[in-house]
Amino acid sequence: MFSDTDNKDNRSEILSQPASPSSDNDATTGKNKKAGYAQPQSARDLGNELEINFDEDDLPTKTATKTTRKSFGVNYITAAPAPSSAPLSLMLDSDTDFLALLDCFYRRLFPFREFYRWLSYGLVQRNYFQNRELSFTLASDSYLRFQSFKDGEELKHRILELKPVKIDIGAVYNAKPKEKKSIQEGRFNALERELVFDIDMTDYDPIRGADICLKCWDFMTVSIKILDRALEAEKNKKDFHRAEDFGFKHRLWVYSGRRGVHCWVCDDRARKLNVEARRAIVSYLEVVKGGDENSKKVSLSSKSTHPAIREAEKILGPIFTTRLINNQDILTSPEKYEKLLQLIPDEELKKRLRSSWENKNKRPVEKWSEIMGETQALSKKKPALAATLQEILFNYSYPRLDSNVSIGLNHLLKAPFCVHPKTGRVCIPIDQKYCDSFNPFQAPKVFDLINEISAYDSAHVGGPSVPG
Amino acid sequence: MNNNTKRSRTDAASRKVTTEFPFRLNWYSDLPTAEVSLADFETYALNRLKVLKAIENASVRNRNAEDTKQIVRAACEKYLRLEPNHPAPTPEDNRRIAAQRRMDQQSHFILRLAFCRTEDNRAWFVKHETALFKFRYDDEMLSDREIWISQQSLSAAAITSQERAAISADLTCLFPSNFDMKFYKVPFEHVLSLVARRAVVVKNGFAYVPGTEYSTLVTNAFKSSLTTQLESFARALPRMDEDDRLVPILNSIARQCAMRDYTGTEGQNGDTLTANDIDGLVPQGHFPLCMSNLHAHLKADGHLKHSGRLQFGLFLKGTGLPLEEALVYWRRAFNKLTDDKFSKEYAYNIRFNYGKEGSRKDYAPYSCSKIIMSNHPAAGDHHGCPFRHATPESLKGMVLKAGASEAAALDIARLSKEGHYQIACTKLFEVTRAPAIARARIAVAAAASASGSDAAAAAVAAAVAGGNESVNIGIVDIIEHPNQWFDMSYRGTDAGKRRGAKKQLDQDNDGGAAGPMDIDR
Ligand code: SF4
Numbered sequence: 001m002f003s004d005t006d007n008k009d010n011r012s013e014i015l016s017q018p019a020s021p022s023s024d025n026d027a028t029t030g031k032n033k034k035a036g037y038a039q040p041q042s043a044r045d046l047g048n049e050l051e052i053n054f055d056e057d058d059l060p061t062k063t064a065t066k067t068t069r070k071s072f073g074v075n076y077i078t079a080a081p082a083p084s085s086a087p088l089s090l091m092l093d094s095d096t097d098f099l100a101l102l103d104c105f106y107r108r109l110f111p112f113r114e115f116y117r118w119l120s121y122g123l124v125q126r127n128y129f130q131n132r133e134l135s136f137t138l139a140s141d142s143y144l145r146f147q148s149f150k151d152g153e154e155l156k157h158r159i160l161e162l163k164p165v166k167i168d169i170g171a172v173y174n175a176k177p178k179e180k181k182s183i184q185e186g187r188f189n190a191l192e193r194e195l196v197f198d199i200d201m202t203d204y205d206p207i208r209g210a211d212i213c214l215k216c217w218d219f220m221t222v223s224i225k226i227l228d229r230a231l232e233a234e235k236n237k238k239d240f241h242r243a244e245d246f247g248f249k250h251r252l253w254v255y256s257g258r259r260g261v262h263c264w265v266c267d268d269r270a271r272k273l274n275v276e277a278r279r280a281i282v283s284y285l286e287v288v289k290g291g292d293e294n295s296k297k298v299s300l301s302s303k304s305t306h307p308a309i310r311e312a313e314k315i316l317g318p319i320f321t322t323r324l325i326n327n328q329d330i331l332t333s334p335e336k337y338e339k340l341l342q343l344i345p346d347e348e349l350k351k352r353l354r355s356s357w358e359n360k361n362k363r364p365v366e367k368w369s370e371i372m373g374e375t376q377a378l379s380k381k382k383p384a385l386a387a388t389l390q391e392i393l394f395n396y397s398y399p400r401l402d403s404n405v406s407i408g409l410n411h412l413l414k415a416p417f418c419v420h421p422k423t424g425r426v427c428i429p430i431d432q433k434y435c436d437s438f439n440p441f442q443a444p445k446v447f448d449l450i451n452e453i454s455a456y457d458s459a460h461v462g463g464p465s466v467p468g
Numbered sequence: 469m470n471n472n473t474k475r476s477r478t479d480a481a482s483r484k485v486t487t488e489f490p491f492r493l494n495w496y497s498d499l500p501t502a503e504v505s506l507a508d509f510e511t512y513a514l515n516r517l518k519v520l521k522a523i524e525n526a527s528v529r530n531r532n533a534e535d536t537k538q539i540v541r542a543a544c545e546k547y548l549r550l551e552p553n554h555p556a557p558t559p560e561d562n563r564r565i566a567a568q569r570r571m572d573q574q575s576h577f578i579l580r581l582a583f584c585r586t587e588d589n590r591a592w593f594v595k596h597e598t599a600l601f602k603f604r605y606d607d608e609m610l611s612d613r614e615i616w617i618s619q620q621s622l623s624a625a626a627i628t629s630q631e632r633a634a635i636s637a638d639l640t641c642l643f644p645s646n647f648d649m650k651f652y653k654v655p656f657e658h659v660l661s662l663v664a665r666r667a668v669v670v671k672n673g674f675a676y677v678p679g680t681e682y683s684t685l686v687t688n689a690f691k692s693s694l695t696t697q698l699e700s701f702a703r704a705l706p707r708m709d710e711d712d713r714l715v716p717i718l719n720s721i722a723r724q725c726a727m728r729d730y731t732g733t734e735g736q737n738g739d740t741l742t743a744n745d746i747d748g749l750v751p752q753g754h755f756p757l758c759m760s761n762l763h764a765h766l767k768a769d770g771h772l773k774h775s776g777r778l779q780f781g782l783f784l785k786g787t788g789l790p791l792e793e794a795l796v797y798w799r800r801a802f803n804k805l806t807d808d809k810f811s812k813e814y815a816y817n818i819r820f821n822y823g824k825e826g827s828r829k830d831y832a833p834y835s836c837s838k839i840i841m842s843n844h845p846a847a848g849d850h851h852g853c854p855f856r857h858a859t860p861e862s863l864k865g866m867v868l869k870a871g872a873s874e875a876a877a878l879d880i881a882r883l884s885k886e887g888h889y890q891i892a893c894t895k896l897f898e899v900t901r902a903p904a905i906a907r908a909r910i911a912v913a914a915a916a917s918a919s920g921s922d923a924a925a926a927a928v929a930a931a932v933a934g935g936n937e938s939v940n941i942g943i944v945d946i947i948e949h950p951n952q953w954f955d956m957s958y959r960g961t962d963a964g965k966r967r968g969a970k971k972q973l974d975q976d977n978d979g980g981a982a983g984p985m986d987i988d989r
Contacts, residue, residue: 141812203847233672246656247673269673273657280660284670289844297847306666307638403846 099139101446102163102419105426108453110159111417116152118266119169131191133170133177135412136162137421145170145412146177165421168412169194172271190409195248195270195278198413199223200260203400207328207339215327217440220261222319223399224253224435226312230285231265245308246281253430255443257420261430262413275409282403284308287394298343298394302379302386313390316397321368324397331364343392345384349374419446489569491616492550493601493608495690497697500574506713509578513721515547516575520596527599540603548572552609581714582721584701589722594698598691605683622689624652627676635676638669643678650679659688741789743797749787749958753900756893756953757854757866758839759783765850770804775843776851777814779834781821786833786951787958791822835949836890855880855889871900893947897956905960 120129134155135145144162149155159167170177171190180188204219231251232244250266273281287309288297300309324330331337337357341350353374357367372389379386405411418427425443504512522543526536544550550568554561576597583593605613632639632651639646656675662668662684668675677685741749749755750763762780766772772780777798784794798818799810821831836853845852854863860881867877876899883892947953 206847244672245670247671276660277657280664283664284666289846304642304644307641307669308666310641400847404843 098165098421098424099163101424101450102165103160104450104453105419105446106159106163109449112152112156112159115415115417116155120152121266127176128172130176131173133173133410133412134415135168135170136164137166137168138162139165146180148177165419167415167418169415170412171410192271193409193411195265195273195281196406196411196413197227197263197265198256198260198402198405199227199262199399200256200402202259203402207330207396214439214441215323216259217438218319218323218327219397219399220440221435221438222316222397224261224263224430224432225315226399227263227285228253228432229311229315230308231263245284251432252416253432253435254416254427255425255430255438255440256414257418257425257427257443258423259440262416262427264413264416275407278407278409279403282401282406285399286401286403287312287398288400298391298398300387300390300394302383309390309394312398313393316393320393320397321365325364325368328396330396331367337367340392340396343395344371344375344388346378346382349378349385489566489573490553491608491612492552492569493604493613493616494569494573494576495620495693496573496576497693500570500577502570502574504574504578506717509714510717510721512571512575513578513582513717516572516579517721518547519543519600520579520593523596523599523603524592537603537607540600541607544603548575550604553612578718579721580698580701581705582718584698585705585722590695590698590702594691594694597694598687601690602683602687605686617686620689622686624654624658624677624682624685626650626679627653635669635671638671639676642669646678652677652679652682652685654685658692659685661688741787741793743789743793743800746784746789746797753870753904754954754958756947756950757870757896758852759950759954760870761854761858761866762850766801770802773849773851774817775845775849777817778821779839779851781818782831782833783950783954785821785831787954791819791824794818794822833949833951836893836947839950840889853889853893855884855892860885867896870896872896873899890947893953897947897953901953901957901960905957908960 116129119132123129130148130150132148133145134147134149135143136147136159137143144164147158149158171193173180174187174189174191175183199220201216201219204216228251230245231248233247233249248265248267248270250270252264252266254262254264256262285308287300329336330340334354334357341353344350344353353367353370356362356370371392375385375388379388405413414427416427416429419425420427424445424447425440426446426449428443430438519540522539523536526539548571550572551561551565554565557565579593579597583589608616631653639651643649653674653676656663656668656670656673659668659675659677659681662677662681663670663675667681668677670676747763747767750760755763759780762772762776765776766780781794781798784797789797795815795818798814799807802810802814805814823831839851840853840856843851845857854866858866863884864877864881867880868874872880876895880892880895883889883895
């Protein structure tokens with residue numbers, strides 16, 4: 001898994017520590033993505049209560065927070081900021097005092113003003129900010145839900161005091177979340193929330209190659225393009241036929257800090273959508289469905305094509321044939337291509353492809369064009385095959401959403417501009433227009449940022465003002 | 469003379485009512501104004517409830533559209549007759565029709581009162597009222613329907629040819645031959661079910677609904693207006709609680725419909741399981757597929773994801789596993805975790821299921837429809853219903869493993885493929901569990917007659933004879949709840965014999981209709 005390899009690489013190099021407790025845990029629960037923290041599907045049934053059960057990904061790294069290595073202070077000023085010298089790794093260097101970095105990050109860099117301006121939405125609705133739930137994860141592993149604040153000042157004050165390793169944004173309620181206890185049960189309800197999407201590489205584990213690298217980011221780039229298109233608003237009045245599906249103007253894409261992306265749709269109309277509407281939108285956007293028991297996860301009609309599928313195909317096609325097919329091991333070993341063959345509902349064709357691929361020298365692209373040629377030729381006689389190509393394509397590249405996060409009104413999602421506690425990377429916005437050039441390995445690390453500040457401080461003010 | 473004035477007054481009243489209800493279809497946006505006696509109040513409500521129950525039954529049994537229509541039509545004729553407008557009505561007709569329509573309206577509102585208080589009840593009511601509305605809408609005479617529609621504030625106009633030209637590429641993509649189709653443009657929020665299925669073109673926030681789906685449009689509008697109104701009823705209700713003549717009646721109405729509830733509060737049945745029992749129950753077939761599948765994965769991986777834990781954990785609670793035992797069981801099952809991690813991250817969940825944490829609500833185990841309808845399993849998830857969510861291959865494997873024959877497996881595969889998940893599950897129960905239950909009964913009967921308990925023996929004999937062959941326990945109720953499977957299987961056979969077989973007998977004596985509460989008479 002992603003984190004295993006990473007953890008180990010990093011540690012054996014830096015700490016020469018053979019195995020870490022957290023990589024052990026990854027083996028059992030690392031895949032247990034979003035199990036509890038993002039509120040279960042039936043959050044409603046659970047009475048909006050917190051459920052303490054973090055995803056491994058979202059837990060503060062024990063090594064990062066609890067092993068204090070060298071003393072701080074001069075150290076990071078003298079150490080030349082060398083963002084690219086580390087091996088390609090998303091993990092945080094363990095030998096830093098994460099909390100001290102965070103403190104400085106919150107004091108000097110976190111955009112509180114913008115954050116407050118965003119979440120108050122022009123104060124058009126009374127108490128929109130005051131009734132918004134925020135939640136904090138602290139370095140001590142405790143999790144504070146139902147926090148709420150009078151204004152940006154109070155929020156800032158509290159964050160500086162607590163130095164949360166993670167901030168989540170929840171819904172706007174009909175009352176102040178911090179006063180929840182004093183409200184009769186059943187009378188405290190979530191009213192509005194941004195329409196959010198959470199896409200994480202973990203959900204791609206069954207279809208991607210074992211190693212992790214920039215190649216996998218293709219999945220995220222494709223996801224951004226497809227979802228953003230579907231959510232987008234009319235670009236200009238004259239160009240009506242280019243208007244996209246849902247017509248939302250305010251879409252913010254954010255890097256999740258590790259191996260995923262989040263999307264915040266902030267239009268008034270989006271924030272007011274009820275659970276049903278969110279479920280319908282998710283279902284509209286979701287093409288890859290089904291659990292482990294279900295190997296065929298994509299079913300498309302062969303008779304007609306929905307325009308959203310057609311548009312997605314336009315985006316997926318080129319990336320699949322030029323990049324994914326080579327980068328993701330889809331058609332290399334028999335073990336891999338057997339999975340793909342399962343998607344073909346024709347035994348004879350499968351046999352033919354298998355025997356033709358016994359020739360080990362065949363390149364994946366050649367195999368793919370064989371599939372294309374054969375299915376297209378056969379599809380006239382066998383209608384079952386008409387949608388097969390499309391289904392394969394979508395199975396291997398269409399965005400995989402964590403639908404529960406999008407559907408539940410009272411689910412929480414990590415706020416933009418947080419620092420990912422494991423990687424130390426800042427959850428920065430991604431401009432969807434230029435998502436092709438976004439590189440997660442170049443997302444700023446809090447460590448480097450603080451170094452830059454220190455360097456600046458010592459050059460300009462004559463001494464570091466960051467705490468030691 | 470006296471008589472005459474009386475008559476003319478009722479005539480006037482009946483005319484007034486027919487003008488009040490010029491159509492059979494009713495949006496129920498106006499509150500009833502006429503008074504109802506307490507006796508009628510309850511009768512009306514129960515009659516309407518019978519119709520809604522019939523609709524529910526038809527949908528649980530996955531009847532096809534035509535059968536469903538027949539069933540609903542029959543129920544309506546019997547309990548909630550609504551005649552169409554007559555071309556030349558006599559005053560007598562008018563009076564009768566007016567009375568029918570008034571009763572329709574009143575019964576609707578009484579049930580609203582009864583069902584608005586909990587979210588589950590509201591959802592149930594809205595679902596089945598909407599189905600009733602749809603049935604009536606489809607059934608209405610075209611001319612009446614069109615006039616009625618035009619009077620409602622449904623703002624769905626067919627799109628102009630200009631608009632059509634602008635999106636013609638998209639329309640043709642989804643509806644290859646659409647020349648003679650009409651399209652209506654509405655905010656996408658109005659036709660969520662069509663959006664969810666990608667059955668409409670969505671453009672800039674509007675859905676373009678084809679004429680063939682117009683009834684969906686109307687039905688959805690009905691549904692959403694009913695939902696909002698129920699919510700406002702719920703908010704207004706605390707005031708009504710003061711009218712203490714109504715409250716008991718409303719409560720009893722709501723209870724009439726409450727589906728069999730497996731809250732599984734510990735000790736409810738006087739007997740409890742222990743952590744040690746659980747693993748042994750699975751190979752004996754006491755768990756339905758959805759649960760034995762979760763169990764298998766739990767055993768293999770030493771872990772289950774959140775939704776799986778909820779589904780399985782609540783089910784275990786329903787089997788009568790007390791909290792302490794559940795903690796022991798899960799601790800052992802999650803064998804890869806340290807104690808510390810377990811108690812920090814999972815113990816809370818388990819206590820939560822038992823209402824010992826958080827909002828302290830005693831959560832009920834999930835019913836089949838909840839498992840089937842909500843929360844589709846994603847990659848790596850094992851929750852859900854295998855009949856619904858597994859591939860045909862893996863389903864077949866599971867079914868055979870459960871002990872079904874090849875032929876039965878084929879049958880089951882066909883049923884699930886056609887969407888009759890719960891029937892498929894019931895079928896599996898019949899072929900794998902029923903023989904064991906029947907055998908157990910005979911054994912009990914033998915023991916009973918040996919000990920001279922004639923009544924019990926007679927009951928068993930009747931039960932067995934009623935089935936016509938020795939290994940048949942007769943028609944099994946459709947499985948509607950995983951805990952129903954468990955109860956029927958466990959209490960019906962050896963494993964439950966010590967504690968359960970006697971109960972099964974008593975229940976059968978009662979025509980099998982008695983709930984578990986009626987047992988200790
Ligand atoms: S029908 Fe119900 S009991 Fe049977 S497997 Fe599905 S969910 Fe479980």
